Amino acid sequence: MRKTLINGIDTDQLSVYDRSVQYGDGLFETIAVHDGEPRQWQRHMDRLQAGCARLLITPPDPDLLLQQVLSLSQGQRRAVIKIIVSRGIGERGFRISKDIPATIMVTISDWPEYPSDNRSRGVTITSCQTPLARQPRLAGTKHLNRMEQILARAEWTDEGIAEGILCDTGGNVIEGTMSNLFLIHSGVVITPELSHCGVAGTMRQLILEACEDSGIECRVEPVSLTQARDADEIFLTNSLIEVWPVRRWDDKTYTVNGVILTKLKNYINKKH
Amino acid sequence: MRKTLINGIDTDQLSVYDRSVQYGDGLFETIAVHDGEPRQWQRHMDRLQAGCARLLITPPDPDLLLQQVLSLSQGQRRAVIKIIVSRGIGERGFRISKDIPATIMVTISDWPEYPSDNRSRGVTITSCQTPLARQPRLAGTKHLNRMEQILARAEWTDEGIAEGILCDTGGNVIEGTMSNLFLIHSGVVITPELSHCGVAGTMRQLILEACEDSGIECRVEPVSLTQARDADEIFLTNSLIEVWPVRRWDDKTYTVNGVILTKLKNYINKKH
Numbered sequence: 001m002r003k004t005l006i007n008g009i010d011t012d013q014l015s016v017y018d019r020s021v022q023y024g025d026g027l028f029e030t031i032a033v034h035d036g037e038p039r040q041w042q043r044h045m046d047r048l049q050a051g052c053a054r055l056l057i058t059p060p061d062p063d064l065l066l067q068q069v070l071s072l073s074q075g076q077r078r079a080v081i082k083i084i085v086s087r088g089i090g091e092r093g094f095r096i097s098k099d100i101p102a103t104i105m106v107t108i109s110d111w112p113e114y115p116s117d118n119r120s121r122g123v124t125i126t127s128c129q130t131p132l133a134r135q136p137r138l139a140g141t142k143h144l145n146r147m148e149q150i151l152a153r154a155e156w157t158d159e160g161i162a163e164g165i166l167c168d169t170g171g172n173v174i175e176g177t178m179s180n181l182f183l184i185h186s187g188v189v190i191t192p193e194l195s196h197c198g199v200a201g202t203m204r205q206l207i208l209e210a211c212e213d214s215g216i217e218c219r220v221e222p223v224s225l226t227q228a229r230d231a232d233e234i235f236l237t238n239s240l241i242e243v244w245p246v247r248r249w250d251d252k253t254y255t256v257n258g259v260i261l262t263k264l265k266n267y268i269n270k271k272h
Numbered sequence: 273m274r275k276t277l278i279n280g281i282d283t284d285q286l287s288v289y290d291r292s293v294q295y296g297d298g299l300f301e302t303i304a305v306h307d308g309e310p311r312q313w314q315r316h317m318d319r320l321q322a323g324c325a326r327l328l329i330t331p332p333d334p335d336l337l338l339q340q341v342l343s344l345s346q347g348q349r350r351a352v353i354k355i356i357v358s359r360g361i362g363e364r365g366f367r368i369s370k371d372i373p374a375t376i377m378v379t380i381s382d383w384p385e386y387p388s389d390n391r392s393r394g395v396t397i398t399s400c401q402t403p404l405a406r407q408p409r410l411a412g413t414k415h416l417n418r419m420e421q422i423l424a425r426a427e428w429t430d431e432g433i434a435e436g437i438l439c440d441t442g443g444n445v446i447e448g449t450m451s452n453l454f455l456i457h458s459g460v461v462i463t464p465e466l467s468h469c470g471v472a473g474t475m476r477q478l479i480l481e482a483c484e485d486s487g488i489e490c491r492v493e494p495v496s497l498t499q500a501r502d503a504d505e506i507f508l509t510n511s512l513i514e515v516w517p518v519r520r521w522d523d524k525t526y527t528v529n530g531v532i533l534t535k536l537k538n539y540i541n542k543k544h
Contacts, residue, residue: 002364004288013285014293016276016377021286021356023418024296055419056426080364084293087422092274092352092381094418094425094449105288109364133405133469134441137423145417146295146366147327150359151409153366154328169406177366197405 001079004107005068018103019087023094024144026086026103027051031069032239033079033108038069039272040239043202048085051141057087058102068106078111080240084144112240114162122247122256123162123236127225128152128177132168134196142199153177162244163236165228168197173228179238180204183231184260189218190231203237203268210267216260233258242268273351276379277340290375291359295366296416298358298375299323303341304511305351305380310341311544312511315474320357323413329359330374340378350383352512356416384512386434394519394528395434395508397448399497400424404440404447406468414471425449434516435508437500440469445500451510452476455503456532461490462503475509475540482539488532505530514540 004012019025029048032039045062052059069081084107088100130152138145152164163176174192175181180201183190189211194200211218228234233255234246243265245256257265276284291297301320304311317334324331341353356379360372402424410417424436435448446464447453452473455462461483466472483490500506505527506518515537517528529537 002289006288012288014288016278016284016286016356016379017274018293020296021290021292021358021377022300022416023422024292024416025419025422028294055423082364084288086293092354092384094421096422096426105293107288112364130409131407133407133410135403135405135420136441137402138405138419143419144294144296145419147297147410147415147417148407149366150295150297150368151327154368169408 002107002109003072004105005072006105007103008064008068014103014105015089017089019090020084020103020144022090024146026057026084026144027055028085028142028144029083030239031081031083033073033076033081034272036070036073036076038073038081040202040206041066043205047142047200047202048083051143052085054141055143056096057085060085060102060104065104065106072106072108076108080109080111082107082109086144114241118162118241118244120257122245122254124160124248125163125165125176125236125246126156126161126250128155128164128166130155130166132166132174132197134168134170136196139197140194140200149177165249167225170196171225173223173225174198176236179236179241179244181228182207182235182237183223183228184233184258185227185231187217187260189216189260190223191220192223193220201238203239203242206268206271207237207264210264214263214267216263233261235261274379274381275344276377277344278377279375280336280340286375286377287361289361291362292356292375292416294362296418298329298356298416299327300357300414300416301355302511303353303355305345305348305353306544308342308345308348310345310353312474312478313338315477319414319472319474320355323415324357326413327415328368329357332357332374332376337376337378344378344380348380352381352383354379354381358416386513390434390513390516392529394517394526396432396520397435397437397508397518398428398433398522400427400436400438400449402427402438404438404469406440406442408468411469412466412472421449437521439497442468443497445495445497446470448508451508451513451516453500454479454507454509455495455500456505456530457503459489459532461488461532462495463492464495465492473510475511475514478540478543479509479536482536486535486539488535505533507533
């Protein structure tokens with residue numbers, strides 16, 4: 001199942017002159033739908049608006065967007081909403097034409113079939129060779145330029161590997177191809193800072209708040225590959241998977257669902 | 273005037289599920305058409321094929337592509353052909369599905385109205401603040417992830433400025449937003465090496481060959497901003513502009529169309 005509204009119209013056909021096609025000139029959000037309702041709506045909208053401001057894209061009206069999302073989500077027990085906001089249809093060239101309306105694409109699709117025990121038993125991950133480039137002007141935003149993630153995801157085909165971890169060109173661990181990364185080291189939760197690259201996930205933000213509200217020490221800082229692999233526990237987050245503990249990273253194994261992570265998961269469940 | 277063939281069909285409507293829309297997952301070429309004929313066709317095809325190999329995209333059949341380009345170009349005195357090769361229509365997620373056919377989009381559009389004396393009198397350029405990220409996996413290829421160029425091009429609105437020059441995050445000068453950069457320093461032609469970022473332009477390649485064939489010393493090496501600005505002459509290249517001498521870079525002025533550059537331009541004219 002896959003169905004799209006483009007600027008509110010039920011169609012899957014887009015102008016080839018849209019700047020998303022020509023340059024990857026836009027942003028996206030991926031949102032979990034449960035029982036007809038988008039989860040963490042306000043967080044997604046906040047990030048989308050912030051991204052539009054950074055990339056000088058006309059932001060969508062959040063009320064209109066919510067109407068479209070709800071109309072697609074109605075009656076869906078579990079589904080995925082993807083919103084793409086492109087700068088719109090442009091003339092030839094990189095220059096931004098003033099006052100062109102953004103193109104809003106809202107797609108609903110089937111819930112992905114991840115193995116059901118990823119959350120309980122944990123997942124196996126690997127290290128990717130593709131580095132993330134350091135680009136402070138784009139760091140943190142969920143823009144449409146995703147060639148790096150595609151090359152990284154192409155590095156493994158083993159169905160038993162759930163995610164690949166990327167370092168930046170400076171050698172720091174940043175994130176997975178589709179998830180943020182957290183470590184637990186002697187009772188302290190650590191996640192890589194994202195001022196040079198990476199996507200600041202909504203679930204990452206929720207975990208940071210969960211730590212603060214629960215009195216769990218949490219640090220956002222540069223993380224080396226060695227530091228990451230030496231953690232006691234590791235977990236991955238995104239809007240759809242929520243939290244996957246890591247059971248194994250290449251040859252190393254980790255504690256799964258210890259006391260701190262269990263506390264964080266309970267916090268997230270209460271927020272829904 | 274703008275007209276497109278998508279997979280050989282006369283339409284400007286593309287599936288929103290095409291990976292160019294979703295991820296900027298593809299490559300492009302911009303080709304000058306003069307009197308119904310694409311210029312430097314083989315160079316463009318060589319680069320496109322090399323890009324497809326690097327990005328693991330199914331390469332198009334060059335003969336079929338040429339047929340499409342010629343059918344669009346027929347009767348056009350001067351026009352621009354843009355070819356986009358996207359990985360094709362995919363499922364949700366970064367993973368590359370095997371054996372999906374690439375989407376080939378060929379667009380013809382009007383020749384751009386650059387001031388006619390750019391070639392003779394030279395142009396004014398500026399320095400951009402937006403840095404180019406260093407990404408060896410993508411460096412040199414003309415991929416569809418062009419957010420950096422868009423942010424850089426948005427830095428100036430003065431119609432008198434023809435191009436903006438970008439440095440990488442390491443501080444080296446790389447290229448313009450839409451052109452490659454050459455310096456002439458004490459009779460030696462120098463252009464930045466592109467192993468970390470940048471697009472290896474077809475006209476850049478032609479200039480390198482022109483130097484070799486004409487016995488002009490030419491070096492491809494890292495270039496600092498100071499070194500670039502201290503040059504005797506500077507010029508910009510791309511398929512459409514061919515060669516624009518730089519008359520002024522912010523507060524500095526340069527020799528325009530000196531002996532070496534005149535020799536190089538004559539070489540290029542003979543190659544057409």
